[in-house]
Amino acid sequence: GEDVEQSLFLSVREGDSSVINCTYTDSSSTYLYWYKQEPGAGLQLLTYIFSNMDMKQDQRLTVLLNKKDKHLSLRIADTQTGDSAIYFCAETGSNTGKLIFGQGTTLQVKP
Amino acid sequence: DTAVSQTPKYLVTQMGNDKSIKCEQNLGHDTMYWYKQDSKKFLKIMFSYNNKELIINETVPNRFSPKSPDKAHLNLHINSLELGDSAVYFCASRLGTFAFFGQGTRLTVV
Numbered sequence: 738g739e740d741v742e743q744s745l746f747l748s749v750r751e752g753d754s755s756v757i758n759c760t761y762t763d764s765s766s767t768y769l770y771w772y773k774q775e776p777g778a779g780l781q782l783l784t785y786i787f788s789n790m791d792m793k794q795d796q797r798l799t800v801l802l803n804k805k806d807k808h809l810s811l812r813i814a815d816t817q818t819g820d821s822a823i824y825f826c827a828e829t830g831s832n833t834g835k836l837i838f839g840q841g842t843t844l845q846v847k848p
Numbered sequence: 849d850t851a852v853s854q855t856p857k858y859l860v861t862q863m864g865n866d867k868s869i870k871c872e873q874n875l876g877h878d879t880m881y882w883y884k885q886d887s888k889k890f891l892k893i894m895f896s897y898n899n900k901e902l903i904i905n906e907t908v909p910n911r912f913s914p915k916s917p918d919k920a921h922l923n924l925h926i927n928s929l930e931l932g933d934s935a936v937y938f939c940a941s942r943l944g945t946f947a948f949f950g951q952g953t954r955l956t957v958v
Contacts, residue, residue, distance in 0.1 A: 768945055774889075779938060780949040823889055834879060835904055836940075836947055838891040 743826050743839035750847050755813040757842045759826030762807065766828035769802060771811045774823045774841070783824070784811070813844075821846045851875050854939050854950040861929055862958055868925045869953045871939030878943060879903075880922040882914060885936040885952070897922055929957045 740762045749755045761769065767788050772780040786793045786800045786809070793800045799812040813820055826839040852873045861867050873880065881904075882894040896904035900916045911927045922939060934957045939950040 772949075779951040780891075780940075782946060782948065785946070825891065834942060835881065835893045835896055836883075836891075837893075841889045841891075 741826055741828055741837050741839040743824075743842045745840060746843050746845070748845040748847065749816050751816060751818055753816055755811075755816045755820070755844055755846075757811045757813075757824050757826075757844065759809040759811075759839050760807055761809065761826070761828045761837075761839075763828055763837070764804070764807065768829055769800075769809050770827040770836070771798075771800065772825040772827060772838075774825065776822075780825065816844075816846050818846045818848060820844060852939055852941055852948050852950040854937075854953050856953060857951060858954050858956075860956045860958060863929055863931060865929050866925070866927045867929060867955070868923055869937055869939075869955070870921070870923045871950060872921050873939075873941040873948075874920065875941055875943065875948065876920075877941035877948075878919055879941065880916065880919075881940040881942070881947070882922065882924050883938040883940060883949075885938060887935070891938070895922075895924075926955075929955075931957050933957050 743759045770785045771783045773783045784798050786802050797814045801810045823841040823843050825841045827836045854871045879898045881896045885891045894908045895914045897916045913925045916922045936952045936954050938952050940947045
């Protein structure tokens with residue numbers, strides 16, 4: 738079946754690195770995504786990784802993919818208070834193109 | 849010039865009423881979706897349309913009826929609203945790899 742799991746909460750201090758983890762079950766997913774949801778707002782596509790890659794870096798964001806363990810992580814370097822949000826991991830299920838989301842990780846950044 | 853726009857942003861209504869949420873995308877995408885986000889922030893797909901045709905219908909009560917008059921619009925009509933329908937409803941559109949979401953409609957049934 739299709740399932741995506743994330744821890745629910747992470748608290749860090751401003752300037753520290755944040756690491757948000759995700760596990761998924763559908764090994765046929767071509768892409769894996771990270772979306773960000775700020776309070777009262779919609780979902781913003783933050784970054785993504787193609788399934789044949791194991792790392793992707795985009796400015797302060799680093800995505801690591803361990804396809805064997807079906808584990809995805811998002812590292813945010815030099816975390817800022819503006820990074821406080823809910824972060825959703827997602828995979829595309831089967832061949833339908835629908836996104837299967839994790840439960841979301843609430844990132845709290847303390848000044 | 850918002851890419852995916854939903855109206856209204858907030859909707860408060862009484863149990864038993866019928867209401868509609870509208871969604872429009874100006875990205876030229878072929879595929880559109882409705883997702884429901886519950887009070888625990890869990891996001892679940894409800895429907896997907898490709899070029900005005902229904903391609904995904906997850907286990908959703910038949911009180912929910914999507915309608916796609918053209919490929920730029922996907923509206924969601926809900927009959928006989930129940931308390932449990934209170935949630936944030938997100939419209940999204942996709943072309944190829946990436947899906948883009950609207951700002952959401954917060955529906956509160958009282």
